[in-house]
Amino acid sequence: MHIRRVSAAITVIVLALSISACGKKQPPVARPVPPPPTDTTGGADRPPTPPTPIQEPTAVPPDPSLTEDPLKNVDLDQINQNSPFKPVFFSYDSAEVDGTGQQTLNENAGVLKKYGTWVITIEGHADERGTAEYNLALGERRAMAARTYLLSLGVPADRLKIVSYGKEFPFDPSHTESAWSKNRRAHFVVTSK
Amino acid sequence: MTQTKLLTAFIALSAAIVLTAQTQPPTGPPPPTQPPAGQKPGQQPDVVDVSIAGVGGPPKYAIPELVALTNDPETVKAAKIIGEVLFDDISYEKEFYMIPRDIMRTIPKPTSPDQIALDRWKEVGADGVVIGFVRRSGDGVVVELRLMQVSSGKMVLGKQYSGSLKSVSDGGRMYAHTFADEVHNQQRALRGVARTKLAYSSDRDGGQVKGPVGSRGVSAIYMADYDGANEKRVTFQTALEISPVWSPDAKSIAYTSYRDGFPDILISRIYEGKPPERPIRGGKNARNYLPAWSHDGSRIAFMSARGDDGNTEIYIANRDGSNEHRVTNHPMADSTPTWAPNGNQLAFVSDRTGSPQVYIVNVDGTELRRISTESYCDRPTWSPAPLNQIAYTCRGGGGYQIMLYDFGKGGSIPISDGIGSNESPAFAPNGRHIAFTSDRTGRPQIYTMARDGTDLRQITKAGANKYPNWSQ
Numbered sequence: 001m002h003i004r005r006v007s008a009a010i011t012v013i014v015l016a017l018s019i020s021a022c023g024k025k026q027p028p029v030a031r032p033v034p035p036p037p038t039d040t041t042g043g044a045d046r047p048p049t050p051p052t053p054i055q056e057p058t059a060v061p062p063d064p065s066l067t068e069d070p071l072k073n074v075d076l077d078q079i080n081q082n083s084p085f086k087p088v089f090f091s092y093d094s095a096e097v098d099g100t101g102q103q104t105l106n107e108n109a110g111v112l113k114k115y116g117t118w119v120i121t122i123e124g125h126a127d128e129r130g131t132a133e134y135n136l137a138l139g140e141r142r143a144m145a146a147r148t149y150l151l152s153l154g155v156p157a158d159r160l161k162i163v164s165y166g167k168e169f170p171f172d173p174s175h176t177e178s179a180w181s182k183n184r185r186a187h188f189v190v191t192s193k
Numbered sequence: 194m195t196q197t198k199l200l201t202a203f204i205a206l207s208a209a210i211v212l213t214a215q216t217q218p219p220t221g222p223p224p225p226t227q228p229p230a231g232q233k234p235g236q237q238p239d240v241v242d243v244s245i246a247g248v249g250g251p252p253k254y255a256i257p258e259l260v261a262l263t264n265d266p267e268t269v270k271a272a273k274i275i276g277e278v279l280f281d282d283i284s285y286e287k288e289f290y291m292i293p294r295d296i297m298r299t300i301p302k303p304t305s306p307d308q309i310a311l312d313r314w315k316e317v318g319a320d321g322v323v324i325g326f327v328r329r330s331g332d333g334v335v336v337e338l339r340l341m342q343v344s345s346g347k348m349v350l351g352k353q354y355s356g357s358l359k360s361v362s363d364g365g366r367m368y369a370h371t372f373a374d375e376v377h378n379q380q381r382a383l384r385g386v387a388r389t390k391l392a393y394s395s396d397r398d399g400g401q402v403k404g405p406v407g408s409r410g411v412s413a414i415y416m417a418d419y420d421g422a423n424e425k426r427v428t429f430q431t432a433l434e435i436s437p438v439w440s441p442d443a444k445s446i447a448y449t450s451y452r453d454g455f456p457d458i459l460i461s462r463i464y465e466g467k468p469p470e471r472p473i474r475g476g477k478n479a480r481n482y483l484p485a486w487s488h489d490g491s492r493i494a495f496m497s498a499r500g501d502d503g504n505t506e507i508y509i510a511n512r513d514g515s516n517e518h519r520v521t522n523h524p525m526a527d528s529t530p531t532w533a534p535n536g537n538q539l540a541f542v543s544d545r546t547g548s549p550q551v552y553i554v555n556v557d558g559t560e561l562r563r564i565s566t567e568s569y570c571d572r573p574t575w576s577p578a579p580l581n582q583i584a585y586t587c588r589g590g591g592g593y594q595i596m597l598y599d600f601g602k603g604g605s606i607p608i609s610d611g612i613g614s615n616e617s618p619a620f621a622p623n624g625r626h627i628a629f630t631s632d633r634t635g636r637p638q639i640y641t642m643a644r645d646g647t648d649l650r651q652i653t654k655a656g657a658n659k660y661p662n663w664s665q
Contacts, residue, residue, distance in 0.1 A: 162480070163454070
């Protein structure tokens with residue numbers, strides 16, 4: 001997005017420069033005599049070659065990295081909206097990472113390896129069935145469990161921050177078993193890159 | 194802006210009350226008795242410092258509307274509202290039998306303080322009657338309230354207050370609250386709660402939290418009178434801000450704020466409009482939650498997860514953040530602290546046995562003891578002295594119910610009515626009432642109830658409202 005904006009700006013500037021340059025070359029008063037033809041390949045009887053048309057500015061080529069990796073040059077909001085990280089889900093009242101959770105974290109560790117500068121915040125969340133205050137503590141423990149597993153996979157500690165939101169930010173606000181299972185989660189947010 | 198207005202109104206009213214307190218009728222030792230016949234029209238009635246007694250039951254009180262002595266709309270409205278609010282304030286503590294409003298309306302209003310229809314009040318069985326007058330005076334109002342002993346015609350309590358016109362912009366509720374507390378104090382040696390306030394968090398004003406994840410609603414700190422009137426927003430960030438607690442002087446509120454991307458404890462001096470203080474100075478390696486103010490205001494207990502740990506423990510620090518120390522030390526989660534009134538103990542929640550339970554511990558970490566026995570418990574709130582109880586919430590009845598643990602009896606009883614899920618109990622400063630969150634009507638709202646579970650009142654209605662706390 002950034003690159004496109006920059007290239008658009010460059011296009012505008014180049015165009016403006018060309019137009020003003022063109023204005024200098026062609027004052028409003030017409031020239032009395034056309035310049036002598038520089039091209040001598042034509043016969044003497046041929047009409048003089050028309051002046052070279054003003055050249056269009058070269059279009060700025062698209063940034064090659066855009067096609068290489070769609071995530072390298074987009075901002076944090078866009079990364080997090082289509083996050084490459086999958087949430088880890090927990091059982092009721094539990095902060096234990098199960099087999100499925102470990103699989104998810106293995107994949108998340110791969111993403112962290114690929115983007116070696118990203119720092120992420122692991123958010124611990126709880127469903128609405130627990131109480132508001134204790135869920136803040138439970139969220140810390142869930143985030144910690146996910147973090148501990150990632151550390152064991154070799155992810156550096158300084159790239160993994162923690163926060164707990166308790167039951168304040170449900171992923172699905174409905175009051176169903178299915179919503180609750182989605183809300184008991186460790187959610188990964190890229191906070192700097 | 195609102196904070197500044199609040200402050201102005203508060204100062205204006207407090208100043209007025211302080212000023213007129215010096216000129217109010219004496220309420221000290223009773224003056225020499227005068228023969229009743231000696232009282233002339235316009236003369237102050239005799240003042241006696243006695244408790245109005247009832248016959249075979251609680252004293253019967255009549256609290257009719259006040260009399261407007263000037264005819265401007267502010268005065269007329271204040272006369273009506275002050276009477277209504279005073280009636281509600283006095284009935285809230287259930288110390289008196291209240292003469293019903295429809296009966297009071299059959300008795301003519303006095304036209305001056307010395308023309309009270311005592312015979313009529315006697316007929317309807319009133320032992321005490323409150324007679325009040327409101328009049329416009331310059332740029333403000335003067336409110337006079339008298340509690341009369343019906344049998345003797347003597348005044349047992351008289352107060353004259355004055356304030357700016359702004360002080361009656363809500364009908365003059367603070368005049369009623371102030372006199373109600375005077376009546377309870379003098380007649381029943383009871384600390385009323387009419388001037389106390391509630392704080393809570395609410396998402397009512399909408400807005401989205403700043404940050405990389407969309408669709409997360411703003412939650413801000415709000416406050417209201419104990420009866421839900423005069424709701425005001427206290428914090429104005431586009432952030433999650435929860436779990437407010439009043440300082441004992443009711444001039445500051447501490448709360449958990451995520452405004453900088455991590456949870457920390459902020460303290461707002463609500464009438465000063467300054468940026469909040471951050472005494473514990475949290476950060477991504479010191480995540481602080483759930484402040485609890487000691488009853489003397491000198492210390493704050495809170496839950497904190499330090500370093501890379503993510504395991505929450507209970508900490509205590511001085512009000513300014515100094516002298517911080519850790520109270521608990523356990524690999525499982527410790528959360529939700531509350532202070533004992535004497536400042537020597539805390540109650541908190543720990544899941545060290547598997548499920549969250551309520552424990553008490555000395556502030557130096559010694560003498561840990563579990564007091565709850567249900568399957569899941571949270572948000573202990575220690576009662577004010579001299580009651581020795583802890584209210585908390587526990588799983589039951591299809592949700593959560595408010596329980597009351599009694600140290601004297603060594604056990605708990607449920608006090609909420611089992612309807613919906615009821616969480617986050619907070620004691621009124623006199624221990625007679627409990628505010629809590631309930632989802633009985635849908636979204637979570639703040640309610641109050643008497644300590645025996647009766648007299649349920651819904652305080653909030655807009656948005657979702659949680660984490661109530663009652664000012665001291």
